Each structure stands twice: as C-alpha cells, then as structure tokens.
Amino acid sequence: MQRYSALALIKQSLNGHKGWKPQWRDPEPKQSYDAIIIGGGGHGLGAAYYLAKKHGIRNVAVLEKGWIGGGNTGRNTTIIRSNYLFDESAALYDHALKMWEGLSQDLNYNVMFSQRGVLMVAHNVHDEQSFRRHVYANRLNGVDNEWLTPEQAKAFCPPLNIAPGMRHAVTGAALQRRAGTARHDAVAWGYARAADALGVDIIQNCEVTGIDRDAAGHVTGVRTTRGRIGARKIGVSAAGSTSLVMEMAGLRMPLESYPLQALVSEPVKPIFPCVVMSNTIHAYISQSDKGELVIGAGTDAYVSYSQRGALHIPMHTLEAICELFPIFRRMRMMRNWGGIVDVTPDRSPILGKTPVPGLYVNCGWGTGGFKATPGAADLLAYTIAKDEPHPINAPFNLERFGAGQLIDEAAAAAVAH
Amino acid sequence: MKLLPPRSPIKGSQEMLLIPCPYCGNRPEIEFAYGGEAHVVRAAAPRTVDDTAWTEFLYFRKNPRGDHAERWRHAYGCGRFFNVKRNTYTDQIEASYRIGETLP
Ligand SMILES: Cc1cc2nc3c(=O)[nH]c(=O)nc-3n(C[C@H](O)[C@H](O)[C@H](O)COP(=O)(O)OP(=O)(O)OC[C@H]3O[C@@H](n4cnc5c(N)ncnc54)[C@H](O)[C@@H]3O)c2cc1C
Ligand SMILES: [Zn+2]
Numbered sequence A: 001m002q003r004y005s006a007l008a009l010i011k012q013s014l015n016g017h018k019g020w021k022p023q024w025r026d027p028e029p030k031q032s033y034d035a036i037i038i039g040g041g042g043h044g045l046g047a048a049y050y051l052a053k054k055h056g057i058r059n060v061a062v063l064e065k066g067w068i069g070g071g072n073t074g075r076n077t078t079i080i081r082s083n084y085l086f087d088e089s090a091a092l093y094d095h096a097l098k099m100w101e102g103l104s105q106d107l108n109y110n111v112m113f114s115q116r117g118v119l120m121v122a123h124n125v126h127d128e129q130s131f132r133r134h135v136y137a138n139r140l141n142g143v144d145n146e147w148l149t150p151e152q153a154k155a156f157c158p159p160l161n162i163a164p165g166m167r168h169a170v171t172g173a174a175l176q177r178r179a180g181t182a183r184h185d186a187v188a189w190g191y192a193r194a195a196d197a198l199g200v201d202i203i204q205n206c207e208v209t210g211i212d213r214d215a216a217g218h219v220t221g222v223r224t225t226r227g228r229i230g231a232r233k234i235g236v237s238a239a240g241s242t243s244l245v246m247e248m249a250g251l252r253m254p255l256e257s258y259p260l261q262a263l264v265s266e267p268v269k270p271i272f273p274c275v276v277m278s279n280t281i282h283a284y285i286s287q288s289d290k291g292e293l294v295i296g297a298g299t300d301a302y303v304s305y306s307q308r309g310a311l312h313i314p315m316h317t318l319e320a321i322c323e324l325f326p327i328f329r330r331m332r333m334m335r336n337w338g339g340i341v342d343v344t345p346d347r348s349p350i351l352g353k354t355p356v357p358g359l360y361v362n363c364g365w366g367t368g369g370f371k372a373t374p375g376a377a378d379l380l381a382y383t384i385a386k387d388e389p390h391p392i393n394a395p396f397n398l399e400r401f402g403a404g405q406l407i408d409e410a411a412a413a414a415v416a417h
Numbered sequence B: 001m002k003l004l005p006p007r008s009p010i011k012g013s014q015e016m017l018l019i020p021c022p023y024c025g026n027r028p029e030i031e032f033a034y035g036g037e038a039h040v041v042r043a044a045a046p047r048t049v050d051d052t053a054w055t056e057f058l059y060f061r062k063n064p065r066g067d068h069a070e071r072w073r074h075a076y077g078c079g080r081f082f083n084v085k086r087n088t089y090t091d092q093i094e095a096s097y098r099i100g101e102t103l104p
Helices: A006-014 A040-054 A087-101 A103-107 A127-142 A151-155 A186-198 A239-247 A312-324 A371-386 A409-413 B051-059
Strands: A035-038 A060-063 A118-122 A145-149 A172-178 A201-203 A208-213 A218-226 A227-230 A235-237 A254-265 A276-278 A283-287 A293-299 A332-341 A348-351 A359-365 B019-022 B024-027 B033-037 B067-073 B082-089 B093-098
Touching: A035 A040, A035 A218, A040 A060, A040 A186, A040 A359, A040 A371, A060 A186, A087 A103, A087 A371, A118 A127, A118 A151, A127 A145, A127 A172, A145 A151, A145 B067, A151 A172, A186 A201, A186 A332, A186 A371, A218 A235, A235 A239, A239 A254, A239 A332, A239 A359, A276 A312, A283 A312, A293 A312, A293 A332, A312 A332, A348 A371, A359 A371, B019 B082, B019 B093
Parallel strands: A035 A060, A035 A235, A060 A201, A118 A276, A235 A359
Antiparallel strands: A118 A172, A145 A172, A208 A218, A218 A227, A254 A293, A254 A332, A276 A283, A283 A293, A348 A359, B019 B024, B033 B067, B067 B082, B082 B093
16 A cells, blocks of 8 residues: 655655555456455445454455445535434444544544534523433543533634524534544545555445345355355445345345435635534534535435435525524525435444344444444444454344334434434 | 436426325425325234234335335325325336225
8 A cells, every 4th residue: 555644745746746556456356255345335445444454354345336435425414423312322423433533544544534523502492401411421421522501602603693582592502522524535535445455355336236145044145237246244334225235135124215415505714613513403514624514404204215305405404504604694505415314213223233144234324324434334344253243333233123122312312313 | 327317296306296195186295294104004903913023013114216105194285194106216206095095
C-alpha cells in the first residue's frame, strides 16, 4: 500500500502528482474464498478489513452490485453520536464512536471525523423529559451527554432561533460533545484501500442473485452476475436490500425498506459550527467542509425500493429548518436524493448468526447506521470469524423478536433518528 | 446502473403518489395514512398459535421488491381502509380494492 503522509505529498508534487497508484485493485473473482461479504458499503468493507486485520482471514471477497459506497454509505447525512437510551445500545454505539476516534490513523486515510458536537433540540415537555432521561442514562453508561438551557444552546450554535414566540419554541437541548460528522465517501474508500492491501478482493458490479447450500443446509457459496463463487462463510451487509438477499437463503426478516431523503444547499462560508437535530419537527442539519448545508429529511410512509422519495417530505423538513434557522430562509437547495433504509420493529439493528449455518447478517440499521460503521464492521468480522457473537452484539440477535427481548429505541426516541 | 422507470400515476419524478380510493377516486398521497402489508391475518385464537407463528404475525414482513399488497386509510377523506397493489420498485399503483375483496 502506498502510504499517505505530508512527505509523500511533497514527493509526489515534485513529479506533477503522476505517481499516485489506484487505491485498490479491480480483481476478477476467484473460484472460492474463505469468507464472502455481500454489500460494499462501509459496514461490509469494514468487516472485510477487520476479518483480515484482526482475525487473519485474508482470503475474503466483498461483492458489490454497483460501486462501493453507492448505497446508503454515500447517501447519508453522516451524523455520528452514541447517546442512545438502553444499556445495550449505548455499548454498541459507543464502541463505534471510540473506533471513529482512531480511524483515520488506523486506515492511514483521512475520514475527516469531526467531533463538532451534536445538539438535540427539545420543543416540549415530552422532549425535555425524554432527553433528560437520556442524559442520565448515558452518563451512567459512561457516555457523555449534557443538558443545555435555550440560551446555552444558542451560545453553542449561534444561528439557532430561540425566540419564545416560535411555533415550536426551543425549551432546551441535549448536547453530546464527542459526537459529530465524518466524510462518507472517505469511509468507504479508506476501508476498501486498507482491506485491499491486506489481500481482500473488492469486486464491484457483481450482484449476488442466489445463495447455495449443501444437504445439511450449510452455505456453500453464492451465484452472481459474474459467476458462481464458493464460500463456507457469508456475511450479509446489504442495508435496504437485506430482505431480498436473505430470501435467497430461504429466510424471512423482520424488516421493512423505506426511502429516506437528504438534500444539500449551495455552498457558503462557514456558518454552522455543529450538528443540530430536532426529532419533533424533523430536521437534521450540519455544514459540510465544502460549505453545503447537509439536511436530512424523513422517510416516505410506504415500503419502496425506488431510491427516491416524494417532494413533500423534504419540504416538511425545510419548513422546520427555516423556523429553527431563519437566517437560512433564502438559501437555495442544490441536490436532493434518497436511499433505501431497512427498518426493524424496535429500530435497533440485527447483527449476528442466522438459522442458516455459515450465514451471518448485519442489518436493520435503518435511518442511523453510518455512525455505527466501524463498530458494526468490527463486530460482524468477530461474529464471522468466531462463529459466535461478541458480547456487545449478542443482544442484537434475530431471536429477540420471538423472545420478546426487544431493544426498543423506537419507543425511546419516539421518531426515526 | 439502470435508470429507474417513471414513477407513479402522476407525471414527473418527485411528486407524491396519486392514490385511487375505491370510494372517492384519485386523491393525493397526503390525504392518506399507510397501513403496512395487507392480508396479515391475526389468528382467531392467538393462544393456540405457537411462538414462531405469532412472531411472524407480529414482526416479519414480505418486504418485496416488486408487487406489494398494502393497506391505506383515506384519513383526511372518507376515513375508510382499503387495499392497494403497488410495485415497490417503480411505485406504480396497479390496483386498489376494498377490504374483504381479494387481490386482483
Ligand atoms: C438520506 C439518508 C440519511 C442518513 N443519515 C444518517 C445519519 O446522519 N447518521 C447515521 O448514522 N446514519 C444515517 N443514515 C443511515 C446510514 O446511511 C446507513 O445505516 C448505513 O450507511 C448503512 O451502511 P451499510 O454499509 O450497511 O449499507 P450501504 O452503504 O447501503 O451498503 C449496502 C450495499 O449492499 C449492496 N447490495 C445490495 N444488494 C446486493 C446484492 N444482491 N449483491 C451485491 N451487493 C448488494 C448495495 O449496492 C450497497 O452498496 C442515513 C441514510 C440515508 C439514506
Ligand atoms: Zn376515500
């Protein structure tokens, strides 16, 4: 692997930057691998990287039907935080947040992780009670989170409107200072490059169309648009398409796939110092390093794989943004898109073994799995390598629905998040 | 990548669905509430159902890419529930039918 550093940059600049090599190979698929990951998003690429790096399983392929990072990894608003209510969730998301803190160094790739703080704005008594409960629960779990008055929130985020006459006045806010954003594409590319350097084959334009099993039901490989590829261990990390992939192994899932939209504004000078989320009036906003306001909207109401949604959904969000930040009322929006998110009944992910031997699944991250990328990848790799879940992901098994052991972050947040 | 086929009965790519209520006719999506997969039947005697079947009923859904039978309620119209057959890839609505009727 060609290492990146200030010195390398200077050296390359001397010969007109003609010496940079491609960041990963473009190999033909082999006949078989020790493990296959279906889905080249951040989660799948990261899982391949940790399989190679931490578990010595290097004969691995990541199969991606389009281009890597072209799914939700490249479509999300990159909010990273770990202030979830339940003990299991706090452990899971904070595992990821800790990994984010060292990720650029580990990958030798700048993922532009920026701990600028995430402010969750409260508008009513219910919000306030729920957020304060989160603050206390988080602190007991060693996760930072603090309660701010409206004035303190405005001091932290000056564009915020806290006028009492607003339709949805700001009554306070919860702030996680360690939370922030990262550069989505760099996460996919950084993992791809680092995994490739350890021997992982990254195979794009390779759609999995079937999963083969032997007489005992154990997986033996996959059928793809680029031929059959054998493997005794298969990890599925296909986000919105998970139900379709699992059906190839005869499994039904507790998932529904919905379009989730985002949009960006014209770029402007730095004006927005942090991330602000309002669950109640449904607005998520930050500013990218390019200067665009990055705005997250809601999901469409119905199951769909169309990868776009209807205009009234982002309009609703923009109305909320204009009220919270009147300064943005005249900004123009440049682009709007959708991704397909896989949502579980309790809004917590599923990460573990499946009833099919040799088949592992990482899904159900829904509207909020970018923040978990390094953690989910690490835990999926662990589960595949050891054929048993790590204690952190053990509660997030597929059996919890039948057992009634839901991890109900849906009820805890009362909205998509 | 393949280009997506045109969306829904309304022309243009970003407009909301135009949903045919079997009682009121075509109305814009914002008049409706989505009710999830149709024809998920609650067992007449839940106590006789085993855990697997009960879990399936509560939580597991088809979630297909393609034809999907789903419930909608004309919440800001006649208020009634009915079923729609929609393609979840194109979002094209193929039929709507009353509760109790079978999928056309
Ligand atoms: C608009 C939007 C905003 C969001 N905002 C946030 C946010 O602010 N913070 C946050 O934490 N999360 C957010 N999310 C959620 C987050 O994007 C996802 O949870 C996360 O990126 C999932 O990562 P992944 O690697 O599992 O999935 P993806 O990046 O979607 O990767 C899955 C890959 O599998 C591939 N695939 C599918 N089927 C097959 C097949 N049959 N064969 C081969 N490959 C296949 C797909 O092409 C895709 O590339 C948002 C999502 C969207 C859509
Ligand atoms: Zn009606």
